[in-house]
Amino acid sequence: MKALAxxxxxxxxxxxxxxxxxxxxxxxxxxxxGTASARLIDKKTGESWPLGAPGLVAQDKSTLPxxxxxxxxxxxxxxxxxxxxRVGFQFKLAADPPAVDYSFDNLPAELAEIRMLNRALELxxxxxxxxxxxxxxxxxxxxxxxxxxxRRLPAYSTDIIVPTFEMVYGDAxxxxxxxxxxxxxxxxSYILDHVLYAEMPVYQFGDHHYWTADSEAPPRNADxxxxxxxxxxxxxxxxxxxxxxxxxxSPLCRDTALxxxxxxxxxxxxxxxxxxxxxxxxxxxxxxxxxxxxxPHALLPEWGFLIESPRLVAFYARSYGGLRYxxxxxxxxxxxxxxxxxxxxxxxxxHGFGDPQVEFRGKTVEVATExxxx
Numbered sequence: 001m002k003a004l005a006x007x008x009x010x011x012x013x014x015x016x017x018x019x020x021x022x023x024x025x026x027x028x029x030x031x032x033x034g035t036a037s038a039r040l041i042d043k044k045t046g047e048s049w050p051l052g053a054p055g056l057v058a059q060d061k062s063t064l065p066x067x068x069x070x071x072x073x074x075x076x077x078x079x080x081x082x083x084x085x086r087v088g089f090q091f092k093l094a095a096d097p098p099a100v101d102y103s104f105d106n107l108p109a110e111l112a113e114i115r116m117l118n119r120a121l122e123l124x125x126x127x128x129x130x131x132x133x134x135x136x137x138x139x140x141x142x143x144x145x146x147x148x149x150x151r152r153l154p155a156y157s158t159d160i161i162v163p164t165f166e167m168v169y170g171d172a173x174x175x176x177x178x179x180x181x182x183x184x185x186x187x188x189s190y191i192l193d194h195v196l197y198a199e200m201p202v203y204q205f206g207d208h209h210y211w212t213a214d215s216e217a218p219p220r221n222a223d224x225x226x227x228x229x230x231x232x233x234x235x236x237x238x239x240x241x242x243x244x245x246x247x248x249x250s251p252l253c254r255d256t257a258l259x260x261x262x263x264x265x266x267x268x269x270x271x272x273x274x275x276x277x278x279x280x281x282x283x284x285x286x287x288x289x290x291x292x293x294x295x296p297h298a299l300l301p302e303w304g305f306l307i308e309s310p311r312l313v314a315f316y317a318r319s320y321g322g323l324r325y326x327x328x329x330x331x332x333x334x335x336x337x338x339x340x341x342x343x344x345x346x347x348x349x350x351h352g353f354g355d356p357q358v359e360f361r362g363k364t365v366e367v368a369t370e371x372x373x374x
Contacts, residue, residue: 022093025098026044028041029093031079033071036089037052054104054115056085057111058112064111067084069082069086085108087108087111090102090104163264163276170261170278171257175199176199176200185241188303192288194249196274196305198284206236206238210238215236232244247332247350252312255278255311260278262280263276267293268289272288273286274286282308285300298317298319300318301318304316304317311344323364328354329352329358330351330352333349348373349367351367
């Protein structure tokens, strides 16, 4: 351990012919000081994976060569280097579970993206496998996704995810995603996760002054048919997505900030429908499955949700109350004076998209975009 500590404290830049080898009890990361090409070794099994070097992708989609400036350094357990384009890369090992935290900074305007770990770890699911998520590679699951540095962790059919951390600490800690883990316009399941756990996302904004452009192109590799929560057409897609989801998640998070998560369960055998409860009065249902799912008050399509609480009702549904919609509609109805909706003197109704009619207090109310009922 003393020798390892001394090695990790190394601060001098390594020459081009050397290989930097930070390691811990579980893994070793070998980085060529001349090319930045990396290799990950599982010390327990001896398994080795060639990770390659980060890829620099220009705005025209061409790949630029990676040229190091100043060599590779290992200081305080952090391996770092910088390219001639002034992009800095950092890697740090974690021990339990074995993992590699990684990041980059100073992305210049001529680069469109950085590809990291895009050649990594093609393994079958298993307890000792590795995964890649934003800023971390670690043990448990396969890498999955269209970009190495924005990969998600979809559960395998045998995995059951239970929000234990939220149930224990949710009423004491405001839980947010990592800065690099931001929702794409076509990632509807990401939004459903935040609805289910009553958490606010960290939003991704467009390039530069995107709101001043005549039009906004969808994100690279995005499927417009999956941009469900960016519908509405009153704003450009990014702003419409933020508007729609914020109108639901912001009041939900305010109402549940100091409430414990008192229940979580799967409503169907295939675990495509999940329910959570906060305190005694906030009930949430989200639907990840392909077939419509009926609750006592709503019919939820795929990616539908329903929030019912004393001061907030919100849904993306095919029907709610006594109204059935030709196309699923999204509404958020909230009390503005802190009283329950049934007794509130000021109620705000937000209509995201779909049919503009909603049932409220036994009547059908038509709301084009948003309206406050005195």
